Amino acid sequence: MIAAGIVAGGSGSRMGGELPKQFLELNGKPVVVYTAEKFLSCSAIDIVIIGINPVWKDHMERLAEEYFPENDRLLIVSGGSDRNETILNIISAAEEKFAPRDEDIILTHDAVRPFVTEKMIADSINVVKNCEICTAAIPATDTIISTENGETANGFPDRGKMRLVQTPQTFKINTFKKVYAALDEPERAAATDVCRLYHSKGYQVRIIDGDVSNIKLTYPQDYELAKLIVNR
Amino acid sequence: MIAAGIVAGGSGSRMGGELPKQFLELNGKPVVVYTAEKFLSCSAIDIVIIGINPVWKDHMERLAEEYFPENDRLLIVSGGSDRNETILNIISAAEEKFAPRDEDIILTHDAVRPFVTEKMIADSINVVKNCEICTAAIPATDTIISTENGETANGFPDRGKMRLVQTPQTFKINTFKKVYAALDEPERAAATDVCRLYHSKGYQVRIIDGDVSNIKLTYPQDYELAKLIVNR
Numbered sequence: 389m390i391a392a393g394i395v396a397g398g399s400g401s402r403m404g405g406e407l408p409k410q411f412l413e414l415n416g417k418p419v420v421v422y423t424a425e426k427f428l429s430c431s432a433i434d435i436v437i438i439g440i441n442p443v444w445k446d447h448m449e450r451l452a453e454e455y456f457p458e459n460d461r462l463l464i465v466s467g468g469s470d471r472n473e474t475i476l477n478i479i480s481a482a483e484e485k486f487a488p489r490d491e492d493i494i495l496t497h498d499a500v501r502p503f504v505t506e507k508m509i510a511d512s513i514n515v516v517k518n519c520e521i522c523t524a525a526i527p528a529t530d531t532i533i534s535t536e537n538g539e540t541a542n543g544f545p546d547r548g549k550m551r552l553v554q555t556p557q558t559f560k561i562n563t564f565k566k567v568y569a570a571l572d573e574p575e576r577a578a579a580t581d582v583c584r585l586y587h588s589k590g591y592q593v594r595i596i597d598g599d600v601s602n603i604k605l606t607y608p609q610d611y612e613l614a615k616l617i618v619n620r
Numbered sequence: 621m622i623a624a625g626i627v628a629g630g631s632g633s634r635m636g637g638e639l640p641k642q643f644l645e646l647n648g649k650p651v652v653v654y655t656a657e658k659f660l661s662c663s664a665i666d667i668v669i670i671g672i673n674p675v676w677k678d679h680m681e682r683l684a685e686e687y688f689p690e691n692d693r694l695l696i697v698s699g700g701s702d703r704n705e706t707i708l709n710i711i712s713a714a715e716e717k718f719a720p721r722d723e724d725i726i727l728t729h730d731a732v733r734p735f736v737t738e739k740m741i742a743d744s745i746n747v748v749k750n751c752e753i754c755t756a757a758i759p760a761t762d763t764i765i766s767t768e769n770g771e772t773a774n775g776f777p778d779r780g781k782m783r784l785v786q787t788p789q790t791f792k793i794n795t796f797k798k799v800y801a802a803l804d805e806p807e808r809a810a811a812t813d814v815c816r817l818y819h820s821k822g823y824q825v826r827i828i829d830g831d832v833s834n835i836k837l838t839y840p841q842d843y844e845l846a847k848l849i850v851n852r
Binding site: 531534617 | 824
């Protein structure tokens with residue numbers, strides 16, 4: 389089974405408004421609908437599951453009825469207390485519909501990245517067949533530095549080696565469940581970044597090509613840019 | 621003396637068009653004109669010098685005549701073979717107008733970052749009074765990874781410590797000349813990043829707050845975003 393897990397837990401505070409960013413509209417259609425469409429249009433994907441903040445679940449279900457009536461490849465589930473818990477809820481829902489098998493994979497994706505491409509989805513599926521985890525990423529265009537105290541730069545990594553992580557992040561379901569189950573509570577709280585978690589457990593994290601247009605709607609100007617991209 | 625050095629050497633190949641990015645227009649006015657205005661409007665700055673690819677020097681001079689007629693605080697000079705050489709040309713021009721003094725500083729800035737703010741300029745000038753170099757930078761919103769081979773991620777730095785470097789990058793002129801003069805040819809070729817260079821020579825690199833709107837026009841979508849920002 390190949391599942392797409394669309395993570396839509398954000399409260400949208402950085403965007404300023406009250407409506408979570410995944411519900412902002414582009415040409416009258418909510419962002420999360422664009423995102424869901426991209427995965428639904430990939431026939432290799434058996435099920436698309438949106439993990440949503442419980443407060444917004446009814447709203448999301450109404451959108452699903454409106455845009456994807458009677459589509460039995462789309463499910464809405466309540467998100468958990470953090471991203472990984474949301475992904476586990478999504479996996480549970482997928483495994484209720486499809487008997488679990490070792491080769492099952494999940495593509496996890498930010499609801500607020502509506503410009504994921506067919507190619508990224510196909511690349512993710514292909515690459516993770518031969519490894520445990522892969523993530524979309526793009527080369528860094530800015531020079532990157534690191535700072536311990538926020539005032540003075542300490543680290544000057546080679547820009548050519550730096551990548552900005554996007555989603556999809558794709559992994560075998562079985563391994564994810566096993567890795568996560570073995571963590572204690574503090575480790576779980578610290579495991580916000582699944583690539584980093586896998587790396588710390590000795591797994592190779594493969595990179596697939598993201599795209600500069602695969603933006604994450606974070607700041608108001610990202611929304612302005614998204615309106616432009618969608619009208620291109 | 622406080623000089624602003626606007627570096628406009630780009631050929632603009634990533635933007636696709638033939639016109640270098642600094643000449644693209646926002647509401648009918650070239651990007652580099654916006655950038656120059658920001659520094660000219662700061663009264664603490666004695667001289668604003670644009671270092672431009674020699675091929676485009678005539679064009680830049682015509683723009684200067686059009687937008688800043690008889691402004692004796694603005695100079696246009698030919699850029700050098702790389703960014704540091706261009707900055708040296710700018711410094712030479714500044715020191716022809718103002719007798720060099722130990723406390724002279726230069727704010728170096730990308731011509732294609734027209735949304736630099738008064739505050740960034742003021743902060744840069746204030747901070748560099750008590751150190752040798754400072755750079756504008758913003759917190760990273762994306763997770764950052766590093767890769768040696770482009771296919772597998774090896775480094776998973778703590779996102780909270782990572783900063784994306786912008787300009788202005790501001791430093792004392794004397795020290796820059798001294799540091800650069802002491803480099804051999806291979807070191808000069810490698811010294812594309814002045815912050816990294818200073819760090820390698822044992823200087824502290826201070827950070828001042830940049831802004832997400834202080835974008836660098838790199839890709840076509842940056843130009844689209846710039847049009848939006850300018851009309852806000």
